[in-house]
Amino acid sequence: MTTTDAEPLVRLDQVSVSFNELPVVDRVSLEVRRNDIVTIIGPNGAGKTTLIKAVLGIQPVTAGRIHKAHRLLIGYVPQHLELQPTLPLSVRRFMALTGAPETECQSALARTGIRPLFRKSVHHLSGGEMQRLLLARALVRKPDLLVLDEPAQGVDINGQAALYELIRDVRDELACGVIMISHDLHLVMAATDRVICLNQHVCCSGYPADISHDPAFVETFGQPVAESLAVYHHHHNHSHDLHGDVVDGEHPEHVEHHVHS
Numbered sequence: 001m002t003t004t005d006a007e008p009l010v011r012l013d014q015v016s017v018s019f020n021e022l023p024v025v026d027r028v029s030l031e032v033r034r035n036d037i038v039t040i041i042g043p044n045g046a047g048k049t050t051l052i053k054a055v056l057g058i059q060p061v062t063a064g065r066i067h068k069a070h071r072l073l074i075g076y077v078p079q080h081l082e083l084q085p086t087l088p089l090s091v092r093r094f095m096a097l098t099g100a101p102e103t104e105c106q107s108a109l110a111r112t113g114i115r116p117l118f119r120k121s122v123h124h125l126s127g128g129e130m131q132r133l134l135l136a137r138a139l140v141r142k143p144d145l146l147v148l149d150e151p152a153q154g155v156d157i158n159g160q161a162a163l164y165e166l167i168r169d170v171r172d173e174l175a176c177g178v179i180m181i182s183h184d185l186h187l188v189m190a191a192t193d194r195v196i197c198l199n200q201h202v203c204c205s206g207y208p209a210d211i212s213h214d215p216a217f218v219e220t221f222g223q224p225v226a227e228s229l230a231v232y233h234h235h236h237n238h239s240h241d242l243h244g245d246v247v248d249g250e251h252p253e254h255v256e257h258h259v260h261s
């Protein structure tokens, strides 16, 4: 696929997803371009996984549109991978299931630092090794867009920092776009280009250094978290109830794109 940096790999226009008529994703608009690292943060149940499933095309949208670049190749690192525990499965076999030649599988494993585990059983990998294996699997086809759902879960703090660094390096090498979900706020702030704070709708979005000062961020993650990141005041015009619904102020579609400079 050939795209210029200016052309979005994926663009969401006012995308909504509802289950039983209740919106879980509410009029979300965003774009990801080559070389972008966009991280979606938000509380449990905010619709983050649903949103990226919509990007992957495995979750139908109720309203809005998702535009993808022509012949976009997506590499996906899921939140969980259910493996049948009784099924013998080596790293080598797991990677071979991608259909890629063994040399390419080996170089993807080398890229994520786990080539020495080639003959090991996937059932015996540590949490961090498993995440690196899932990343290698996603990389083997040299994707235009890398989509990761909480890539650092189950990984210790040093391992998390290394994993985010690896994602940045991969982005540099492949010149791909990256969209990921993360709960590791401190690492997110260091490792991403753009943060989108989702609570069904986009509460706030922007550069990591700015977003931690946004009252919508403070409201979503709490004062102690926000203070540990930074403090800054900015006018914000709506609040949420416990379900994340807007209870006062302006309609959310007017605040979706408020990016601070």
Ligand SMILES: Nc1ncnc2c1ncn2[C@@H]1O[C@H](COP(=O)(O)OP(=O)(O)OP(=O)(O)O)[C@@H](O)[C@H]1O
Pocket: 019, 024, 042, 043, 044, 045, 046, 047, 048, 049, 050, 051
């Ligand atoms: N297929 C489905 N049918 C009905 N409800 C669903 C379905 N998938 C997700 N939901 C609901 O949509 C809401 C958002 O789920 P989602 O997994 O997108 O949240 P999330 O932000 O990724 O949460 P977490 O941080 O806990 O992973 C949840 O209330 C969930 O129960």
